[in-house]
Amino acid sequence: MASYWTKRRKLNARVEKHVQFISEFDEADTNAISKYEVQISSEQEHIPSTSAIYANSSYFEICSKLADERTVQNIVDSESLNNSECTLNPCENNCVDRLAMEKIMKQPLLKVFLSDTSHLFNEDSDSDISDEIDVEVSDSNLIKSLCHWATEFRIPHSALSDLLGLLHVHHDFLPKDPRTLLNTTRTYNIAEKAGGQYFHFGFSSYIEKSFVKQVKDHSGYYGCDKCCQKGVWMGKMTFPETAAALRTDIQFDEMRNEEHHIGQSPFRHLQMGMVTQFPLDYMHLVCLGVVKRIVCLWMKSPVTNRCRLGTSIITQTSDTLVSLRSYIPREFVRKCRSLREYERWKATEFRQFLLYTGPLALFGKLNADMYNHFMLLFVGIYCLSSESLSRSHCQYANDLLKVFVEQFSELYGRDMVVYNVHCLIHLASDVKSFGPLDSFSSFPFENYLGKLKEMIRQPNFPLSQIIPRLSEQEGQKVNIKLPENQLKQLHKMGPLTFVYIYYQQYKEIHLPNVYISVFQGNNCVMINGSVALVRNIVSTADKCSVFIIYETFDNMHDFFTYPLKSSNLGIYKLSQLQGRLRVSPLSLIACKYFMLPFKQSFVCIPLLH
Known part of the structure; x- marks a missing residue:
């Protein structure tokens, strides 16, 4: 049932609709209406005093305009209407004088107008109970919506306080x-703690491994x-060996x-694998x-080192990346x-360079040995990052x-096989246990640090600012259920096939994990x-059936053949x-x-992230 x-x-x-309708008529007779007393029926007693019908003298103007001009002249007394006696505050309850409108009520147009609205208030007792429930539900939804809005857009308390003051006038709850x-x-x-401040939010799954x-x-x-070799x-x-004995939990x-x-580790009594249950972090190990x-070696290694790139090569590669x-x-x-x-690159930029833009930007700029060496890393990490390839090509990635x-020391020097480089040989075993690399990387934690930073509005006492903001987010878990497919940017520009000429057309669609549009980069x-x-992108009017109008390519070839044909990776x-x-x-x-221009063609790489 509808609420009050x-x-x-x-x-x-x-009322506003009728006011707009009658505004076209001449207002010459608006001051001729006199005051009458009307006997209110028992059914009309239910009409709320705050109704706009009896709100002020403008109601008489509405009634007089709706009635026939001749009829109005017959019912109007010579006594003028005192507007001040009828002026009321629409926000006040139970303080409206019942206006004398008995003869005007007899007019046909006015009866229709009132009959159309009378059903809004003439309800039985069961309906009244239902209305009270609806009001409570509506109040609860408003509170939840305000909480979600305030936390989602990080509204300052000062602004939210002013807003609540305005809303409280009309919503006293x-x-x-x-x-x-x-x-x-x-x-x-x-x-x-330890020279800093500490607050315990709960157990964190990412703690510095060597300390724990x-x-x-x-x-x-x-x-x-992961292995027992002694460093050099x-x-x-450095850790040059690739075949050292592996450590075990026992x-x-x-x-x-x-x-x-x-x-002795404080976790030793938890019956967890202290070797196998501590995976390597892909974000810090590989990307950073x-x-x-x-x-860094390409850019800043000694001039005598053959891996350093020339200025022109760096410029060409940079121009390609920017383009x-x-x-x-x-x-x-x-x-x-x-x-x-x-x-100044972030970890996501190094990941993007390795898995998408790097193979194309470096093509023809590095010598064959260095480029093929980079492709070993690209294919190996790409396989371990893919949901499907991490299962079918895990061992192959480990071999790569x-x-x-092994080739890293030959190209860049034996002193460069440090811990991060060495631990690449242990990544595949963690993927076998925990799934693709991104399923146990630090990227989610780093992303959350950005959210924590947004909660800090002053340089002093950051922890005291973060704790209340987090409590607001945790305490107000408003689940906004969005449709699975959100179609946006309605248009009529085509192209269309004959069968779908009457379908609605859209330029973009938001799926749960991906965004697709007709624009470059996302199409x-x-x-x-x-x-x-x-x-x-076309759909039926109810958006239940969505279709993609697309165009395919005539020629599809391998982008590279070493260390395997690129078509094997899609x-x-x-x-x-x-x-x-x-x-x-x-x-x-x-x-x-991920489609990128390459000479007179394009290179496309399946999106993993």
């Missing part, structure tokens, strides 16, 4: 204090936590390798470790930057990464076993569009592609 406020809005809307609305934590204990395990870190001779000091600790529990341990080191910015899919927040800015580590997909460009070099439109259901899209 819904009924009131409907009634006001009707709303609190005036934003802390009450958001259930903000007001008391908390911050402890002084009580073992030597990566700079120690026995710093590798070459100005820095050996760790028994502390057989005393040089590896610095004490190996990839950043390789780029790809407009082709970056929406899933990537950061666009390509010049190689000269690599020291071992060859990469390349795999559909019906072919790589295609999305030309239009990577192709494309050219020459067919020029013929095809239509398929949205459900037939297998994946989205």
